[in-house]
Amino acid sequence: MLDQNLIWSNAMQKISNYALDSNMKAAKFKTKLSTRMAKKNNWTFPQVYQNQQTLVEMSPSSAMTREMNDSSASEYYSGKKINSKYIK
Numbered sequence: 001m002l003d004q005n006l007i008w009s010n011a012m013q014k015i016s017n018y019a020l021d022s023n024m025k026a027a028k029f030k031t032k033l034s035t036r037m038a039k040k041n042n043w044t045f046p047q048v049y050q051n052q053q054t055l056v057e058m059s060p061s062s063a064m065t066r067e068m069n070d071s072s073a074s075e076y077y078s079g080k081k082i083n084s085k086y087i088k
Contacts, residue, residue: 005087008034008049012087015056016079024056024063031056046087052079 011034018027031053038045045053055075065073 004043005046005085007037008046008087009082012049012052012079012082015052016076019056019059019063019076020065020073020080022064022066024059025061027056027059028061048079048082048087051075 011030015027015030015034018024018030034049035053037043052075055072059072068076
């Protein structure tokens with residue numbers, strides 16, 4: 001069985017990559033898939049994932065990277081570089 005932290009870090013990396021590539025629709029879709037998987041397996045969401053999930057949900061589907069403010073971009077860059085040891 002895979003470690004949940006590994007799964008969450010992978011999901012965060014993919015969501016961040018989609019968002020930073022100006023593909024917010026794919027980021028939102030990946031967020032929904034991750035949420036469904038967590039509910040199906042009765043997993044809890046790590047706090048860092050919840051923060052990123054909120055950021056994605058608040059962003060419009062047509063959001064472009066160049067339109068992000070510094071704090072949003074910083075959050076996505078952090079998610080892009082996250083590893084499983086950081087998630088608790």
